[in-house]
Each structure stands twice: as structure tokens, then as C-alpha cells.
Amino acid sequence: MKPHRDRLFFTLLFFASLPLVLLVVLPLAKMLTQPGWTELWESIRDPQVLGALARSMGTSLGAALICILFGTPLAYLLARKSFPGKRAVEGIVDLPIMIPHPVIGIAVLSLAGRHHPLGRALQEIGVQVMGTYTGIVTVLVFVGLPFYVNTVKAGFEAVPTRLEKASRSLGAGMAATFLRVTLPLTWTQIVLGTIMCTARAISEFGAVVIVAYHPMTAPVLIYERFTAYGLRYSQSVCFWLIAVSFLLFVSMRLVSRVRTVET
Amino acid sequence: MIEIRDLTVQVPGFRLESIGLEAGASDIFALIGPTGSGKSLLLEAVAGLVPVQGGRVRIQGEDVTGLPPEKRRLGLVYQDQSLFPHLSVRDNIHYGVRYHGLDAATRRDRFEHLVRRLELEQILERSTIRLSGGEKQRVALARALMLQPRALLLDEPLSALDPVFRDDIRVLLRSLHQELGIPFVLVSHNFSEVLFLAGRGAVLRDGVLEQSGPIRDLFERPATPFCARFVGMKNLVPCTVEQGRARLGDVTVRLPGADVREGRGTLGLRPEDIVLVEDGDRSCDHVLRARISAMEGQGFYFRVSLSLEPGGLSLSAFWTRQVVDRHRLQPNDLVRIGFSSRCLHAIYE
Numbered sequence: 001m002k003p004h005r006d007r008l009f010f011t012l013l014f015f016a017s018l019p020l021v022l023l024v025v026l027p028l029a030k031m032l033t034q035p036g037w038t039e040l041w042e043s044i045r046d047p048q049v050l051g052a053l054a055r056s057m058g059t060s061l062g063a064a065l066i067c068i069l070f071g072t073p074l075a076y077l078l079a080r081k082s083f084p085g086k087r088a089v090e091g092i093v094d095l096p097i098m099i100p101h102p103v104i105g106i107a108v109l110s111l112a113g114r115h116h117p118l119g120r121a122l123q124e125i126g127v128q129v130m131g132t133y134t135g136i137v138t139v140l141v142f143v144g145l146p147f148y149v150n151t152v153k154a155g156f157e158a159v160p161t162r163l164e165k166a167s168r169s170l171g172a173g174m175a176a177t178f179l180r181v182t183l184p185l186t187w188t189q190i191v192l193g194t195i196m197c198t199a200r201a202i203s204e205f206g207a208v209v210i211v212a213y214h215p216m217t218a219p220v221l222i223y224e225r226f227t228a229y230g231l232r233y234s235q236s237v238c239f240w241l242i243a244v245s246f247l248l249f250v251s252m253r254l255v256s257r258v259r260t261v262e263t
Numbered sequence: 264m265i266e267i268r269d270l271t272v273q274v275p276g277f278r279l280e281s282i283g284l285e286a287g288a289s290d291i292f293a294l295i296g297p298t299g300s301g302k303s304l305l306l307e308a309v310a311g312l313v314p315v316q317g318g319r320v321r322i323q324g325e326d327v328t329g330l331p332p333e334k335r336r337l338g339l340v341y342q343d344q345s346l347f348p349h350l351s352v353r354d355n356i357h358y359g360v361r362y363h364g365l366d367a368a369t370r371r372d373r374f375e376h377l378v379r380r381l382e383l384e385q386i387l388e389r390s391t392i393r394l395s396g397g398e399k400q401r402v403a404l405a406r407a408l409m410l411q412p413r414a415l416l417l418d419e420p421l422s423a424l425d426p427v428f429r430d431d432i433r434v435l436l437r438s439l440h441q442e443l444g445i446p447f448v449l450v451s452h453n454f455s456e457v458l459f460l461a462g463r464g465a466v467l468r469d470g471v472l473e474q475s476g477p478i479r480d481l482f483e484r485p486a487t488p489f490c491a492r493f494v495g496m497k498n499l500v501p502c503t504v505e506q507g508r509a510r511l512g513d514v515t516v517r518l519p520g521a522d523v524r525e526g527r528g529t530l531g532l533r534p535e536d537i538v539l540v541e542d543g544d545r546s547c548d549h550v551l552r553a554r555i556s557a558m559e560g561q562g563f564y565f566r567v568s569l570s571l572e573p574g575g576l577s578l579s580a581f582w583t584r585q586v587v588d589r590h591r592l593q594p595n596d597l598v599r600i601g602f603s604s605r606c607l608h609a610i611y612e
Contacts, residue, residue: 082275162345165312168332169339170410171362180358184349 028242035236043236052221053240059133059217060201063140064194067148072190075149076178079156093149096142104142105210108135131212139207144197151196155189156182191255199248202241218244264288265309265414265446270318272301272308279305279470281318286414286446286463291437293457293464293478294450297493300467302450306416309448311335322413333362338407342419344399346391346406353387356405363410377405381435397428404439414446421456433459454495458482466490483533484608491531491610497579498537502530504609513574516549519605528611534566536606537580539590540599547601553578555596558587567592569600 035043043049077083078090096104112119112129122129129135159182167177183190205219213220218241226234265286272279279301286292294302307313309320311332319328327335346355356377360370378384381401386394391402400420407415420436421429437460440447451457457464457478465475466485474486485491491499502509507523509516509530516530540550553569556577565587569578580600582592592598 160343160345162341162343163347165307165310165332166339166341166345167347167358168312169310169335169337169416170359170406171333172359173331173333176362181347 031235031238032242035232035239039232039236040239044240048216048221049218049237049240052216052218052237053244055133055136055215056202056218056241057244059136059140060144060198062133062137063144063201064148064198066137066141067144067197068190068194071145071148071193072152075152075193076156076182078149079153080161094146097146101139101143101204101206102210105139105207108139108142108207108211112138129211131214133212133215135211136208136215136217139211140201140204143204143207144201147200148193148197151193152186152189155186155193158189159185188255195248195251195255199245202245202248264321264323265292265448266319266321267305267309268319268321270305270308270320271316272304272313273316274304274313277301277304277470279308282467282472283318284465284472284475286448288444288446290463291440291447291449291461293461294448294467295452295454295457295464295481295493296467296473298452299469301470302467303418304470305467306339306418306448306450310337310339310416312339336410336413338410338412338415340400340403340407340415340417340420342423344403344423346394346399346402348390348392350391351387352383352389352391352394352402355391355402356383356409358406359410373409373411377408380439381405395428396424397431400424400428400432401435404435408439408443412445414448415440415443417447417449419450419452422452429456436460454482466493468493485531485610488529488610491529491608495533496531496608497534498532499610500530500532500576501527502609503527504611509607509609511549511551511571511576513571514549514551516607517604518607518609524609524611526611528609531608531610532578532602532606534579534581536602537569537578537600538602539580539582539586539592540601544601546603548604550599550601553598553600555592555594555598558592558594560584565592569598572597 074089074093078086078093109130110116112122112135114120114123119129127134129138163181163185164177167181168174172180203219204217205223208217209220209223216224218237222234222237222241225237265284267282267284270279270282277299282305284292294305296302304313308315311327311330311334315328319326321327322335322337347358350358356374357370365373378387381404383398383401383405386398386402391399394402403420417436421432424432433456436447440460447460449457449461461478463476464478464481466473466481468489474481474490481490482494482496485494485496488499500511502511504518504523504525504527506525507518507520509518511530538547540547552572554572555567556570557568559566559568561581563584564581565584567580567582567587569580570576571578578600586592590598
């Protein structure tokens with residue numbers, strides 16, 4: 001292909017890509033530039049806003065921590081082992097991406113309510129789901145899990161099994177091999193998975209609003225301000241939520257760049 | 264010594280069937296066979312890295328069949344070296360030390376000896392990602408030998424190397440084997456490497472052992488037509504052996520004493536063993552007339568297709584470029600070819 005045809009082809013690709021990029025950039029740019037400095041300053045000093053942001057961060061990080069603890073073994077199992085029903089388990093992991101999120105909230109409430117044996121058992125030991133941090137973290141784990149497990153699973157799959165076999169032949173058992181070879185070579189994927197899971201959880205609204213309107217997370221607060229006071233009052237909270245999400249996004253990109261340079 | 268008895272390994276889509284082999288302390292034992300014949304799987308089964316369905320593996324008399332790989336004390340070196348990319352050269356070599364209860368002095372002595380012996384002094388602190396192929400292979404050897412394994416399993420250790428490193432490493436492997444006095448089991452596709460290193464070997468085909476024994480026998484006395492074709496014995500002619508003689512085209516040839524039986528089979532002759540006979544040359548037991556039907560240059564060699572006259576039986580010969588140039592050989596030339604009786608090999612049905 002001649003050079004000018006190459007340029008023409010890439011120009012066409014550029015213009016075909018532009019509408020999607022603008023669709024994301026334009027509304028966000030408008031919203032970020034709309035509130036004035038005074039409104040932003042007042043907003044960030046508002047205890048309700050600060051509380052909602054901190055709650056969103058805290059519950060999202062809590063959900064990410066649970067994903068690390070239980071999702072890492074699951075990701076390793078899916079990456080390394082063949083077993084009956086593996087495809088079904090992979091499908092189950094992906095399910096939260098496809099289910100409408102209010103449905104997730106309703107499903108969790110159905111299970112945790114007093115009409116279900118599990119819900120009664122939980123209530124007997126003092127665990128409440130409706131309107132509690134427990135409920136929020138539960139649905140955030142639900143929505144964040146596929147992002148964590150799939151990212152970390154891809155990381156495990158990228159570690160050649162021969163490295164693990166070499167480690168075994170040198171005297172290390174399975175657990176030592178996992179800790180000394182597999183895990184260090186997958187840590188960037190684990191960090192990436194954690195960031196993706198946290199970012200997804202921070203922005204979750206549909207499932208959270210069903211399980212816990214109060215205590216209020218940032219997306220629920222935005223929704224409340226929008227419905228009660230209108231667009232302007234919700235925009236400044238949106239700004240700060242986007243700022244937090246943006247920080248996570250930047251750190252995710254940095255980690256993935258470090259990984260690319262290393263390999 | 265490594266003893267393998269009736270070893271059966273089943274993995275999805277493939278089965279190693281009743282393999283029996285022995286590799287002594289003085290052996291470099293080569294496993295050869297086409298791609299997918301099960302050589303690497305057999306090596307991993309010996310190392311304990313794949314579960315076996317039947318049979319036994321003994322190392323120095325100890326039955327290790329039920330032991331996990333970390334308890335077998337076998338060194339394993341892969342084609343791609345499988346060095347740990349997140350560790351330095353020094354840490355790679357020290358990786359397994361903590362599992363073998365070595366005291367500090369032994370550890371230091373062994374490390375220093377191996378670093379000197381394998382010339383790793385200059386690269387100890389380097390990341391393994393930045394090493395050349397030859398350096399990586401020397402680090403992989405040092406890492407395995409640091410633990411004084413009871414045998415060394417080498418899965419195509421030279422195939423990923425540049426030719427210049429390949430020669431260095433194969434010389435190194437041979438001298439290490441002489442120093443260590445432990446069996447080396449080598450999986451390889453490269454015949455010159457196998458002939459240079461190994462004293463004994465086996466041919467695998469689709470998970471079944473076709474032949475095992477001294478390496479020269481595998482190449483010069485193949486047990487089956489498959490083995491013959493695989494090791495490059497390209498001239499295979501159906502024959503009937505009677506009173507120590509067989510027909511090759513219109514010519515009757517005498518077979519070497521050790522091979523002779525009565526019956527039908529296949530007569531094999533390596534293309535390297537067919538020579539161009541010049542006037543007055545009496546070194547060959549058999550001299551035949553043949554017409555060159557085709558010549559194919561293969562670097563420093565020519566593969567020459569010959570048609571015996573009379574009879575038209577087709578044979579292949581490998582002749583050097585020097586021979587071809589000196590005699591100005593061309594397709595359709597009529598030439599005299601020869602070979603000695605000891606190069607003939609009968610494979611009986």
C-alpha cells in the first residue's frame with residue numbers, strides 16, 4: 001500500500017472513532033467546567049458530601065479487599081485447572097456484568113430478608129443487610145468481582161506453567177511456588193484488578209440504592225440532590241466523584257505502563 | 264541410575280504406553296522422536312510433574328513414583344530455560360537452596376564453584392531478562408546443579424540457542440556430565456547434538472517406545488522402518504534375505520554377519536554411506552552403475568537422487584559440494600556408486 005493511501009486509511013479511522021470519544025468527553029467536560037470555584041469549595045466542605053465520598057471510597061476499598069481475599073484463589077483455579085463445570089463457574093463470574101444492577105440489589109435483599117433461612121440466620125447473629133455498610137459492601141463485591149477475577153485470571157494465565165514446574169523441580173512445594181513465583185509475577189495484574197474493582201464499585205448506584213439509601217454513598221447523594229434540588233446542586237458532587245474516579249484511573253494507567261516497560 | 268518400568272501416562276488427547284528405559288550414571292541418554300511423540304511428557308513424568316497411571320520410576324534405586332517433584336532431587340532444564348524473570352541471576356541460582364537444608368559453607372562453596380565453572384561472575388546481579396541465550400542456559404544449569412541433583416533432565420536445552428552458543432553449551436554439557444557422574448536425560452530434535460552428546464537413547468512414536476539402545480544403533484541399526492526413516496536412513500528397499508544375501512535392484516549384496524537372518528524385510532542404507540566411485544577405487548564392497556536423476560543443493564551438501572542401471576531402483580545419496588564440483592556432476596550423468604557391506608542394514612518383518 002502506498003504511503004498516501006496509508007494516511008487516507010488512518011484519517012478515515014480517526015474520523016470514525018471521533019464521535020464515540022466526543023460522546024464521552026463532551027458531557028464530562030461540560031459537567032466539570034459548569035460548577036464555579038465557590039460551589040466546589042462549599043461542596044467539598046459540606047459534611048454530607050465528604051461523608052458520602054468517604055463512604056463510597058471506604059466501602060469500595062472494602063469490597064476490593066474481599067475480592068482480593070476470595071477472588072485471587074478463584075482466579076488462580078480458573079487459570080490453571082480444568083474441572084467439570086469450569087465454564088459454568090466462568091459464566092457465573094461474568095453474570096454481574098450482564099444483570100441490571102437494581103436486580104442485584106433486590107436479589108441480595110431477597111436472600112438477606114427474614115423470608116429466607118439465610119437472612120433469618122444472619123439476623124439472629126446480628127448481621128443486618130438492609131440500610132447498612134454490610135449491605136453496601138455485599139452488592140459492591142457482587143458488581144466488582146468480575147472485573148477483579150477476570151483481570152487477575154489473565155495475569156495468572158500469562159505466567160508460563162514451566163516457571164512453576166521449574167520451581168517445583170528445585171524443591172518448592174505448590175504453595176511456595178505460588179507465593180515465590182506466580183504471585184510476584186502477577187502482582188501488577190492484582191493491582192490493576194483491585195483498581196478496576198474499586199473504580200466500578202465507587203460508581204455503583206443501582207444496586208446500592210435498593211440495599212441502602214442510607215447511609216448515603218456519593219452516587220446516591222448525587223441522585224438525591226438532582227431529584228430534590230436540580231442539576232446545579234448535583235453537579236459539584238459529580239465533580240468530586242469524577243475527581244476521585246479520575247485519580248483511580250490515572251493510577252491504573254500508570255501501573256499498566258510500568259508493567260509494559262518491565263516486560 | 265534412572266530406571267523406568269512400564270510407565271503409563273494419560274493426559275487429555277495423548278497416552279504414553281508402558282515405557283521401559285534405563286539410564287546409568289555414565290549415560291547421557293537421548294530421547295528422540297517426532298514432534299508430539301511424548302518425549303517431553305516422559306521427561307516431566309520422570310520429574311513428577313504429571314501424574315502417572317501405571318509403572319514405576321526409580322532414581323538411584325529409590326522408588327520415586329509416588330513422590331511430588333520437589334522431593335525427587337532431579338534437575339530440570341527447559342529449552343526456554345524458565346528462569347524466574349523477577350529475580351536476579353544470583354537469586355535464581357539460590358532459589359532452591361532453602362528447601363535442601365544446605366549449611367552456609369556448603370552453599371557458598373557450591374555457589375562459588377558453579378559461578379566459576381559456568382563463567383557467571385560478570386552477570387550475577389543482572390536481571391535474567393537481559394541475558395543472551397547462552398548466558399540464560401548457563402544460569403539454568405547452575406540453578407539446577409546448585410542442588411546436586413541425582414540426575415539432570417534436559418528438555419531440548421540447545422534448540423533455542425544461536426549456533427555459536429549451541430556449540431559452547433553442548434561442549435559444556437559433555438564436560439559437566441563427565442565431572443558430575445550422574446545420568447543426563449536429553450530430549451532433542453537435533454541429530455548432530457544427539458550423536459555428539461549421547462551414548463544411549465530411545466526413539467518414541469505416538470507415545471510408544473519404538474527402540475532403545477546405544478545411540479549408534481539407533482542411527483545405523485534401526486529396529487523398524489519408522490525408526491529408519493526418522494533417523495534419516497532414506498534408502499529403504501523391500502527385500503528377501505537368503506543365505507546372507509539380498510537383492511538390491513538387479514544386484515545381489517552380501518549383508519554384514521551380525522544382521523543376517525533368513526526372511527523378508529526391508530534393506531536400509533544411509534545416503535551418507537553411498538559414495539561416488541572413481542576409477543581404480545577398490546574400497547567399496549559393492550559398486551553399481553546409476554544415473555543422476557536430480558540434484559538438490561542443501562548448503563554444503565547436495566542431495567543426489569540416483570536411478571540404478573539397469574533396474575531403475577531409486578536411491579538417495581548425500582555428497583559434498585566439493586565432490587559435485589570436482590566431478591562436474593549434472594543431472595542425467597551416468598556414475599559409478601559404491602558402499603560397503605557393513606553399511607547395509609536389514610529390518611526383518
